[in-house]
Amino acid sequence: MAKTAMRPPVREAIVDAAIDALARNPGASLSAIAERAGVGRATLHRHFSSRVDLLTAITRQCMDEVDAVVDEAIGDARSARDRLSRMLEALIPLGDRYHFLASERSDDTGLKARHEASLEWLGCLVDELREEGAIATDVPRSWVVASIDAQVWLAWSQVAAGNLARSDAAGLALRTLLRGMGR
Amino acid sequence: MAKTAMRPPVREAIVDAAIDALARNPGASLSAIAERAGVGRATLHRHFSSRVDLLTAITRQCMDEVDAVVDEAIGDARSARDRLSRMLEALIPLGDRYHFLASERSDDTGLKARHEASLEWLGCLVDELREEGAIATDVPRSWVVASIDAQVWLAWSQVAAGNLARSDAAGLALRTLLRGMGR
């Protein structure tokens, strides 16, 4: 098997545990994260030299996952409305990671720039939605962008809380957005 | 002047600084809070014996303010739709404090119960909105409640970021809610 594809499952466990723990408590200690991952604290330090190293690594990975999933989802969408729909469908299951990106403002300039670029991309999608007549022109662009962010997290948390079927989540979010801010 | 009404402005400054600092960073140190309040760390400890004491005091005060503002705002509203509208109008300026309540889950059982009661009250408002036909019946109650919460924070943060005029915020939030989840 290819060695490059052979990433230790420990690293993944730590990342998952960290996202989970930090979502509940942004100040979660490394001990708590390691324990949740079922791993010794020393092992955590073997994979991530410091706390900021862990944070930036997670942020980068979440960005990678989100970008990949969204790119793949909207590949063959014709309209902007279609892109929004597919994006929501693909993004909501990653709600916890998406939310992590929003709540974690890293000091790393590269990551900050990348996050800005993502928001700008979303803004462009909103512009296209307006041109299609799917979003009213008297609703501020930043309001729509922030609303989409909020809906992704909202839908995910409702699914996670058991208040909503996973299959209904994206449709509900899409409806709330398009009808709420449509013209 | 009445001594009971004569609360030291220092306490208020600390509370404001703490809400502000904790909104940016939930793990903000007491030193940082005291500095932001323009007060020595010892003085902070004179007013709030410990960190949890500060947190619970702030939580309680925010609840008091929110309850008072909402109660006063919806006093003479006839319809549930009217109550929602006035509630948003009154609540959005308190967005930072409202958000503090949502993000801070105190261990104090009394405060937890009070928060639960507030959410339940909001749920009842949603029920009435449905009876009036303002909200579709196929949208889960918890989704509507969470959306209202999200809209308050969203509107406040957009105003705070300068992306939205304060006078437009409540209307936009109301529109997004009623059209987004209306029938």
Next chain:
DNA sequence: AGTGTACGATACAATTATGTCTCAATCAAG
């Protein structure tokens, strides 16, 4: 069996946050 890698456990030092205390300065009221 031998080897090397990754791991858990533990100890350790450095840093930081927290809570308590003291002392001198300031300020308002009498």
Next chain:
DNA sequence: CTTGATTGAGACATAATTGTATCGTACACT
């Protein structure tokens, strides 16, 4: 002016977090 209360600055002890190093063990691969 005197008095009392409040404050800021700082010392101090304690606890928690963090990063590093060490040691013995388990496991996979040869």
